Amino acid sequence: MDMAEMAVGRGFETYEEIEEAVKRLENEHYHPFRRFNSQSVKEYNQRRENTGSNLRLAESLKFAFVSYRCVHYGEPRKRGKGVRPTQHHFALKCQAELYVSYNHHARKFEVQKCNLEHCHPIGPEVLPHYPFKRRLAGDELKEIEDLVTLAPKLKLVCMKSSQRCL
Numbered sequence: 001m002d003m004a005e006m007a008v009g010r011g012f013e014t015y016e017e018i019e020e021a022v023k024r025l026e027n028e029h030y031h032p033f034r035r036f037n038s039q040s041v042k043e044y045n046q047r048r049e050n051t052g053s054n055l056r057l058a059e060s061l062k063f064a065f066v067s068y069r070c071v072h073y074g075e076p077r078k079r080g081k082g083v084r085p086t087q088h089h090f091a092l093k094c095q096a097e098l099y100v101s102y103n104h105h106a107r108k109f110e111v112q113k114c115n116l117e118h119c120h121p122i123g124p125e126v127l128p129h130y131p132f133k134r135r136l137a138g139d140e141l142k143e144i145e146d147l148v149t150l151a152p153k154l155k156l157v158c159m160k161s162s163q164r165c166l
């Protein structure tokens with residue numbers, strides 16, 4: 001997929017097409033996006049009903065909107081201060097995100113927000129180490145966590161090792 005294809009205003013006919021595009025962003029361009037938030041058509045229609053609106057979306061669309069964020073979204077863990085939920089293990093305040101919602105005027109899904117800039121390296125040398133790519137035992141997980149914390153330095157290491165090959 002051409003990177004230019006994922007941009008604000010890009011249209012999708014179905015939710016499956018969105019998922020497919022996000023999967024390709026991960027597999028071909030190494031963006032570690034995970035689904036972050038969504039509103040089902042059911043919830044959307046219920047809300048419309050509650051507000052007296054006649055507008056309804058077809059159940060087959062499945063979602064009124066869906067958003068994705070980088071696995072490194074969120075506030076970094078503060079050392080020695082309480083226990084944070086599991087999903088914050090990799091938090092690096094990364095702002096990369098996608099937000100796609102159904103535009104009932106255009107009768108298609110449209111990308112409303114598209115930020116593909118990460119605050120950490122992405123690439124084939126980093127992606128396979130994420131826990132959603134491998135099943136990890138506790139020790140290994142800690143190791144990867146440290147690795148990800150050191151992510152900005154990792155790029156340098158990769159550069160050095162490639163220089164060595166030349």
Ligand SMILES: [Zn+2]
Pocket residue numbers: 070071072073094095096117118119120
């Ligand atoms: Zn990121």
